[in-house]
Amino acid sequence: MIPRYTLPAMGALFTDEARYALWAEVEVLASQAQARIGAVPQSAVDAMLQAPVPTRARVAEHEEVRDHEVLSFLAAYCEHIPEEAARWVHHGMTSYDLVDTAQGATLARATDLVLDAAAGLRRVLVERALEHWDTVMIGRTHGVHAEPTTFGHKLAVFAFAVDRSITRLTAAREAIAVGTISGAVGTYSLIDPRVEQDVLGALGLTPEPVPSQVVARDRHAQLLQALALLGACVEHLALELRLLQRTEVREVEEPRTGAYQGSSAMPHKRNPTTSERLAGLARLLRGYADTAMENVALWHERDLAHQCVERVVLPDAFCVAHFQSVKAAELVAGLTVRTDAMAAHIDQTDGLVHSSAVLADLLDEGVEREHAYRTVQAAATDTATTGEPFASSLARHGITPRAPLTPDRFLVHHDVLRRRLEELRERTGS
Structure with missing residues (x-):
């Protein structure tokens, strides 16, 4: 997760500070639920509510002598809780009751940000597709002139692709918005299932139906595959816009600021750098999706092989996917469409x-x-x-x-496609 491709709202979800705050919230919710059923004294809960969230630096200090992040977090957390109350913290729980439940909440919130960004991209694609529905241009197959189409039709193809990605990502959000507070091997041996019900309900999560010690990792694989498919749709759009910006074509041009400089050596260059960047980032998302597949199979009730991987791929995948969708929407919204070049290219091959x-x-x-x-x-x-x-x-x-021999001949049924696009706009509010 590097700042260059991380927008603030998404980056904030994946900081250590945010993670520890959510861990503290889960611990409090669990203790409150236990107090309601008489398993933990209310006085312990009251003391926990007064304790600050441990800092990253303090947890790191504890980890130097414990080599275990969750135990280090709990040690730092309990420093500000009286000993009599502190012994009830994490009562009946195992580490991943805390980690996976908090992570489920984080991933659900992160998915919501990507869904909002993707919806924004779909909206601007629909708007510009309708704006240019009658902007005639040449269609190309194999990179060679085929039959006339319109630029609006071209953008509508991508609008529907993003819409399908939103459907897939919505399903993946439902799959990932789960947690578990069920003990060391998922049997609720030392904790009442009602605690899990209360905690997950407060966080907007559902329970893993039959947990091991962890939430099943096929859920994470589904989520990263959905992000990768959204990234591939953005890549397809970006690739098309890159091709249309070539000097020999110049049918569109991406927006640029007054500070833009395209080349350190050639001042005339107007490179499609935004489109290129969006296309390149899709490669990362496909790699993250493949890596998530490798995390599905764990030893017995759980091993640790997935954890180090997820610390990298989950924040990175969400930051990249969010960045891609937001920047793609800005690209399409600010795109210059050179209708004169589009018209000229239709006649380029003499009919x-x-x-x-x-x-x-x-x-x-x-x-x-x-x-x-x-x-x-x-x-x-x-x-x-x-x-x-x-x-x-x-x-x-x-x-x-x-x-x-005019383009009108090829567009006699184009209103059929426009009606489908208008139906998409009505259905989604785009």
Whole structure:
């Protein structure tokens, strides 16, 4: 988790200070629940409520002689609790009752931030797609001119991709918003299940149905896969915008500040650096998702192999995914769309993009398919070779288009797609 790709709201969730504050909250909630059923004296709870959250530095000092973070946290926490009350802290619990329950709450809150950012990206994609629904441009397959489409259509593809990512991430949030306070091997041997119910209810979590000592790690794998898929959707968008910003194309340009400098050597450069950054970060998310899969299989009721991994991949994955979605929304919102370049590129190949319409007309007229295809292809080859207008090449091959060779021919059913986009806007409030 580095500051360059960490926005403040997300970064704040994953600090040691935030973690220790949540651990203290879980300990208090557990003791309050135990007091309600008579397992812990209320006076101990009252003393805990007066204790400050241990500082990172103090926990670290204790860890030098304990080599165990949770025990070090508890030692630092209990320094400010009278001995008679302190002995009731963590009563009947094991370390991961504390760690996994607190982590479930953190991950649920972090997922909410990513969901909000993704919804913002979906909203701006829908807005700009409708803005440019009739902005005609060339469609490309294999990087080669295909048939006309519109820039709005292109952005709508990404709006629906982000919407699907939000659906997946919502399901993953439900899967991860769990905790467990069930003891050393998950049998509630020294703690009443009602304590778990009260603590998790206060934190907005549900219980792991049958815990071992820990929350099942397939939940975390599902979550990071959902983040990786969202990242892949952002990458796809960023890649498209990178391609459209090439000097030979220049159909769009990403927003830049007045301080922008694109190259240390070439002052003229206007590089697609934001798009490139967003695309590169997606690679990290895929790596984190793979790593989370490796954490699913633990020895028996629990081992420690997953813990060191999660300390890295969980904060990093959330910071990256959040940064990606927020910055992608800013990119799309500030994107300059060069409609003149889009219009010019449609005519760049002297009318060849209309070949499919000409072929369809011949087939409608009853011409045998192979003959029709080969004839249109021969005319297209002449145009590609000589630069002769496609209409002239067609005429020399005995073909007269029955309709003008204009982009409108390809967009007669475009309103069907627009209605689907408008339905998405209505459904999501985008």
